[in-house]
Amino acid sequence: MKIAIIGGGVAAFEAAKTVRSLSNEAEITIYSREETLPYRRPALSRMASETLSDAQFYIKPESFYAENRIDLKLSHTLNAIDTANRTLQFNTGESAIYDKLLLAVGSHCFCPPIPGMDLNGVMSLREYSDLQKLRMRLDSGVRNVTVIGGGLLGLELSESLLKRNCLVTVIEGCPNLLPRNLDAEAAEIVLEMFGKVENLTLRFGRTVDSIEGKAGKVVGVNLANGTIPAELVMVSAGVRANTEIAASGQIKCNRGIVVDKFMRTSASDVYAAGDCAEVDAVSYGLYDAARNMGEIAAHNMLGEEKAFVFQPFPARLSVFGVKLFSVGKLSGEHSKTTYDPKAGTLKKLFYDANKVFVGAILIGDLREAPKLQAELAPQRA
Ligand SMILES: Cc1cc2nc3c(=O)[nH]c(=O)nc-3n(C[C@H](O)[C@H](O)[C@H](O)COP(=O)(O)OP(=O)(O)OC[C@H]3O[C@@H](n4cnc5c(N)ncnc54)[C@H](O)[C@@H]3O)c2cc1C
Known part of the structure; x- marks a missing residue:
């Protein structure tokens, strides 16, 4: 065969x-x-x-x-x-x-239809060939980088760019950090942690109107309230x-x-x-x-019937010294939060109206992640 x-x-x-x-x-x-x-x-x-x-x-x-x-x-x-x-x-x-x-x-990678997307210096990272192009840009001494999209991938990429001595601005249209992976309470806590990171600017609830170019090359990113200088724009918008x-x-x-x-x-x-x-x-x-x-x-x-079973695949992120894990439904009739600001840890569990466990967020200490994931899986679609 x-x-x-x-x-x-x-x-x-x-x-x-x-x-x-x-x-x-x-x-x-x-x-x-x-x-x-x-x-x-x-x-x-x-x-x-x-x-x-x-x-x-x-x-x-x-x-x-x-x-x-x-x-x-x-x-x-x-x-x-x-x-x-x-x-x-x-x-x-x-x-x-x-x-x-x-x-x-x-x-x-989805590139939103923004004027200037075709300029030299607008890129995304999906394949190894993209990485090679990005490395060449960084080797040439690019300093100001704007990342469009503040999801998991955008944040991971931002951390790498900071390590390459870039000044990084992340623009995210949603008002909350990581809306698919955190609820509003956890997002607030993580945002405060990320706010202390040097050379990183996070702008949430903002959209890019256009990308500014000069002689075909990126020079900035235009928002409703001004322009951010940028020699490189990384698009990480889903x-x-x-x-x-x-x-x-x-x-x-x-x-x-x-x-x-x-x-x-x-x-x-x-x-x-x-x-x-x-x-x-x-x-x-x-x-x-x-x-x-x-x-x-x-x-x-090969003719052996085996069905795909819906699973609440978890999200994991470790950036800027903060570890995150979330799985399942991040809302519910009931929730239980344990937050230790000194240790930088949060555990939030969500339950439905029948007090059945439906989802979890962990910040800082992820030791319980496998156990929580196992408790949720498998659910049939
Ligand atoms: C930078 C980055 C970070 C990520 N981080 C995470 C993470 O932390 N956690 C997580 O769960 N997921 C993450 N993801 C997503 C994860 O990588 C994808 O979900 C996963 O790779 C999907 O695997 P796949 O085999 O379906 O597709 P892909 O890995 O996209 O592979 C598809 C392949 O098909 C090839 N191809 C496409 N069209 C053709 C064609 N016509 N002919 C021949 N070949 C073709 C492509 O070149 C590619 O090699 C990340 C993705 C990226 C880009």
Whole structure:
């Protein structure tokens, strides 16, 4: 059986690994448009300021693919799918046929339609090639950087930029810090902690009107109440699933490639997993979810029915010396807060009207995180 897996991220990797663990005969090919071995994408933010070893960065060394008879074709972009004839066309001019196809093509950074987005010096960080470009900018001595978007990724990136001696301004449209990961009380506490960080300015509840340029290069960011000087603008305003390639093959897409709980798309023998997939109207955009979906897709491609079970995948962040963890629903009829300002720790538990535990936030001391996560999982969608 020919199994074609498109994408070089964790969903693709996990699918290939799982297929091989279940079948000695399957012919497995991964096609990735990136030039690098599959790597741990979340590490990209840290790598703007740190050097990681290959073992820390790559999911597995090159030898793994040969040992497991996984044909890894890098620099291969899938350009077209013909689901009727089970044929794939690549940018290299090559074509391939499949018995089962997995689309694990991830997502891309959303760039809000702001005037000036096309200026030299406006970037986002999604792939290793973006990191290389960012490092070159930082090496050239960039000092003033504006980060558009104060979510988890924007904050992680800001920390790296501070380590590279940049003056960083984060602009976030929402009035609260990390609205998806903290409630208003916890956000207030964390904001106070972050407020003490040198060379970091956080501006919440503000939107960027336009990006100012001179001779095609970024020179500033215009807000309603003035301009912030900037030589580099990093856009970290959320992600959108890569659906174009599926849609061009008449596969049903919504915000993501629509899959059922077995990761099956609307096309026969075509599956999708990871950031590109939408299951029960949810696109997770999380590393653990992508890995889990890759594994589930592998089982189903081999005819073993295995369903994806909704899980409250947690959010974790460790920036500016503050550790955060949140999981589940961050609101409820009842809540219990334990806050120690001296120790810089907070534990907040949320309960529904029936006093059932539905979510948690931890700040500072995350030792209870695995226990709280286990108490919430699994819930069926
Ligand atoms: C900087 C950064 C930090 C992050 N931090 C966290 C974190 O702390 N916690 C967390 O849970 N998540 C984090 N994430 C999100 C997490 O990395 C993703 O959820 C996860 O990588 C999704 O895996 P995936 O395999 O579905 O897709 P991806 O990792 O995006 O991989 C998709 C692959 O498909 C390739 N591709 C796309 N189109 C084609 C095509 N047509 N042909 C061939 N190949 C194609 C892409 O080049 C890419 O290699 C972070 C992401 C970034 C960018």
